[in-house]
Amino acid sequence: MSLTFLWTDILVWGLVISLFIWGKLIGRSPQVQQQWLRVFNSKVAMVSAVLLLTYVLFALLDSIHLVINQHTHSLLDLALQHLIDSTERTYSAPFALTEYNKSTQVLADGTTAQIYLPLKYVNPQQSIGFLILQGFSLGLLISVLLVTLHTYWRSLKNNQAWLILAPKMLKNETQLPWLTAYITLTLVLITFSVIYQLSHHYHVLGTDKVGGDVLYESLKSIRTGVLIGVLTTLVMLPVALILGISAGLFKGWVDDVIQYLYTTLNSIPGVLLIAAAVLVMQVIMGNHPDWFASTEERADIRLLFLIFILGLTSWTGLCRLLRAETLKISQIEFVTASRAFGVSRIKIIYKHILPNVMHIVLIAVVLDFSGLVLAEAVLSYVGVGVDPTMHSWGNMINQARLEMAREPMVWWSLLSAFFFMFILVLAANLFSDRVQFVLDPRNQDGRF
Amino acid sequence: MLSYIIRRLLFAIPILIGVNFITFALFFMVNTPDDMARAQLGAKQTTPEMIEAWKQDHHYNKPLFFNESAAGFDKVQETLFVQESLKLFMFEFGKSDSGRQISSDILERMVPSLTLALPTFIIGLTTNIALALLIVLFRGSRLDMAAMMIAVAIMSISGLFYIIAGQVLFSKIWHWVPISGYESGWDSLKFIVLPVLIGVFAGIGSGLRWYRSLFLEEINKDYVRTARAKGLSEIQVLFRHVFQNGLLPILTGVVVVIPSLFMGSLIMESFFGIPGLGSYTLDAINAQDFAIVKAMVFLGSVLYIIGLILTDISYTWFDPRVRLSK
Numbered sequence: 156m157s158l159t160f161l162w163t164d165i166l167v168w169g170l171v172i173s174l175f176i177w178g179k180l181i182g183r184s185p186q187v188q189q190q191w192l193r194v195f196n197s198k199v200a201m202v203s204a205v206l207l208l209t210y211v212l213f214a215l216l217d218s219i220h221l222v223i224n225q226h227t228h229s230l231l232d233l234a235l236q237h238l239i240d241s242t243e244r245t246y247s248a249p250f251a252l253t254e255y256n257k258s259t260q261v262l263a264d265g266t267t268a269q270i271y272l273p274l275k276y277v278n279p280q281q282s283i284g285f286l287i288l289q290g291f292s293l294g295l296l297i298s299v300l301l302v303t304l305h306t307y308w309r310s311l312k313n314n315q316a317w318l319i320l321a322p323k324m325l326k327n328e329t330q331l332p333w334l335t336a337y338i339t340l341t342l343v344l345i346t347f348s349v350i351y352q353l354s355h356h357y358h359v360l361g362t363d364k365v366g367g368d369v370l371y372e373s374l375k376s377i378r379t380g381v382l383i384g385v386l387t388t389l390v391m392l393p394v395a396l397i398l399g400i401s402a403g404l405f406k407g408w409v410d411d412v413i414q415y416l417y418t419t420l421n422s423i424p425g426v427l428l429i430a431a432a433v434l435v436m437q438v439i440m441g442n443h444p445d446w447f448a449s450t451e452e453r454a455d456i457r458l459l460f461l462i463f464i465l466g467l468t469s470w471t472g473l474c475r476l477l478r479a480e481t482l483k484i485s486q487i488e489f490v491t492a493s494r495a496f497g498v499s500r501i502k503i504i505y506k507h508i509l510p511n512v513m514h515i516v517l518i519a520v521v522l523d524f525s526g527l528v529l530a531e532a533v534l535s536y537v538g539v540g541v542d543p544t545m546h547s548w549g550n551m552i553n554q555a556r557l558e559m560a561r562e563p564m565v566w567w568s569l570l571s572a573f574f575f576m577f578i579l580v581l582a583a584n585l586f587s588d589r590v591q592f593v594l595d596p597r598n599q600d601g602r603f
Numbered sequence: 604m605l606s607y608i609i610r611r612l613l614f615a616i617p618i619l620i621g622v623n624f625i626t627f628a629l630f631f632m633v634n635t636p637d638d639m640a641r642a643q644l645g646a647k648q649t650t651p652e653m654i655e656a657w658k659q660d661h662h663y664n665k666p667l668f669f670n671e672s673a674a675g676f677d678k679v680q681e682t683l684f685v686q687e688s689l690k691l692f693m694f695e696f697g698k699s700d701s702g703r704q705i706s707s708d709i710l711e712r713m714v715p716s717l718t719l720a721l722p723t724f725i726i727g728l729t730t731n732i733a734l735a736l737l738i739v740l741f742r743g744s745r746l747d748m749a750a751m752m753i754a755v756a757i758m759s760i761s762g763l764f765y766i767i768a769g770q771v772l773f774s775k776i777w778h779w780v781p782i783s784g785y786e787s788g789w790d791s792l793k794f795i796v797l798p799v800l801i802g803v804f805a806g807i808g809s810g811l812r813w814y815r816s817l818f819l820e821e822i823n824k825d826y827v828r829t830a831r832a833k834g835l836s837e838i839q840v841l842f843r844h845v846f847q848n849g850l851l852p853i854l855t856g857v858v859v860v861i862p863s864l865f866m867g868s869l870i871m872e873s874f875f876g877i878p879g880l881g882s883y884t885l886d887a888i889n890a891q892d893f894a895i896v897k898a899m900v901f902l903g904s905v906l907y908i909i910g911l912i913l914t915d916i917s918y919t920w921f922d923p924r925v926r927l928s929k
Binding site: 415418419420421422423424426427428430431432434435438439525529532533536537538539552555556559564569573576577580581584585588 | 617618619621622625626629630632634755756758759760761762763764767770771775866869870884885888889891896899900903904907908
């Protein structure tokens with residue numbers, strides 16, 4: 156057994172570590188701290204943040220890969236091993252005991268009959284009520300443990316007695332609405348542990364065409380969705396920052412060239428540009444099969460390519476915003492003054508411009524996330540999304556088109572993809588609304 | 604004004620050259636003209652002569668960006684890129700790689716695209732503005748909050764779900780409209796109703812929020828306070844003053860979209876089997892038909908640039924304070 160890293164794993168963990176360091180760094184500035192406290196001050200933002208963290212946690216669990224007996228498994232795979240092992244023959248509805256369609260069988264007396272075959276890995280002896288109760292208590296227990304630990308940690312950090320602080324936190328009497336966060340966490344934990352308990356004995360969300368468990372597929376798709384949303388911004392950010400700020404600061408021919416670049420890229424219809432780039436990638440990958448040791452690696456590289464392509468086509472909007480803002484800031488007295496004092500350009504960018512455009516960058520990043528998750532689905536439908544062997548909501552929806560035409564209709568795959576995607580995008584949208592509201596200087600006068 | 608427009612049109616030329624360059628570079632990174640010839644002629648029994656003849660026929664027999672065998676300026680001019688781009692600038696789209704006349708294809712498919720896109724656009728716009736005004740009337744109330752929550756929820760659902768759910772409900776279960784397909788003339792109505800409805804509904808979330816914030820921005824200005832002080836009712840204030848003054852930013856957002864309506868909606872058209880330009884483009888991508896792809900990319904860029912210029916012109920038209928000729 157050994158650890159292995161796919162390219163996207165390295166990127167996503169790198170991002171997590173740098174975010175952590177960044178958080179430590181900005182934590183030193185009281186203004187920034189105050190701003191973030193304002194973001195989390197709202198109950199809606201707190202609920203969204205807990206949900207988003209849950210998704211990110213799943214994505215991270217799925218981004219630690221182990222090689223066991225020459226097969227790559229992620230930590231999530233290991234936790235859900237029973238779902239991988241319980242692959243049925245074909246479609247079955249959620250909580251069904253038999254297959255979805257009748258099959259022809261030769262009976263013991265030699266006659267043939269059309270019957271619903273029982274599912275192989277469903278265990279109806281266990282009562283559903285008992286399993287739910289079991290899962291509920293387990294979830295509650297973990298939640299109580301986590302909440303206690305968290306309140307204890309806060310009391311250590313704030314130098315307050317636990318017995319005084321904890322009741323305050325549990326009554327939402329602190330600056331941040333901790334009670335809201337705890338309730339959300341408890342609900343999430345209970346839901347998952349109930350589903351987890353049930354999944355050992357039933358196919359909670361049914362099975363797909365080849366008998367794969369839909370719950371497993373939906374959970375595996377989280378990584379793809381989150382990675383596309385998060386890493387694409389990582390790719391686009393440096394391009395947009397460097398080009399946008401240089402255009403606004405250096406003006407002249409630099410500005411002309413950069414403006415020309417983004418106008419040109421902008422005027423090509425987006426899907427066409429992405430489709431063309433993905434086709435190029437497919438051909439290159441087709442010509443070099445020796446680059447990849449396994450199908451996972453191949454799918455991973457394809458995901459990485461897609462992320463790069465999406466990033467390279469989506470920097471233009473942010474770049475234009477940054478250019479305009481830099482133009483404005485570079486006219487302000489303190490920048491003119493530092494230029495007159497002979498401060499170097501790099502230092503001006505670092506000291507004056509970057510801190511003053513940071514709110515635009517942050518707002519753009521959180522606003523883009525949900526759009527990118529939705530874009531993945533559309534691209535997979537067009538056939539230029541992630542690898543068809545990779546689990547993603549886009550591939551699930553794409554598959555669902557054929558299932559809708561079946562008689563009777565197979566609806567659970569689509570509904571599961573819909574549900575998991577909806578919660579993620581909704582939480583992201585609500586959270587980004589809050590970030591925009593707090594960080595946008597136009598909202599500072601508290602009019603609306 | 605005229606000189607401004609001419610200058611903007613001249614600026615469009617380098618942009619279009621850049622667009623073409625990207626299209627050519629991307630496409631020929633994947634395909635060689637030989638591959639294209641083989642694909643079109645059928646993989647079996649293609650002799651080198653046949654391939655050469657096909658390339659000659661479809662003008663793919665020149666080098667891509669640089670012709671070493673030519674002399675002087677012809678090194679650049681006698682290339683696939685320059686020759687083909689020049690034709691595009693004359694709006695001569697030529698034949699598709701499968702042999703059909705592209706410009707007649709485009710003209711033919713423009714009608715279904717427009718029958719789908721125009722009603723979606725007009726109904727969507729009026730619904731969004733009307734609803735936004737209504738919500739602004741009740742700003743700060745619970746209705747406002749509820750409407751905003753619903754708007755965020757609508758935005759958070761992928762358009763693909765609306766399409767699939769709409770098809771299942773209205774076509775499969777209730778049998779009100781056909782699932783997909785298209786007929787010309789008035790018969791198209793029954794095929795268009797569902798996609799238009801879905802298009803309008805899917806756009807309500809973001810549209811509502813956008814127009815609401817536009818109107819809210821207006822409503823805090825001094826002239827609105829003056830109008831209220833004059834004793835106008837809230838509805839009069841909204842419709843006479845706020846709405847009219849909000850038109851300018853609305854126009855900016857709207858005019859830029861109008862030219863691109865011709866291109867149709869890629870996803871909608873292919874899901875509902877409407878033979879418009881969107882599905883035309885998507886099919887061409889899948890069939891790797893370069894002649895069509897480059898024509899559609901070019902057309903799309905031209906329309907986008909026209910949209911930008913139209914936006915600027917409409918600015919002066921509706922707001923006399925804006926002067927373009929600097």
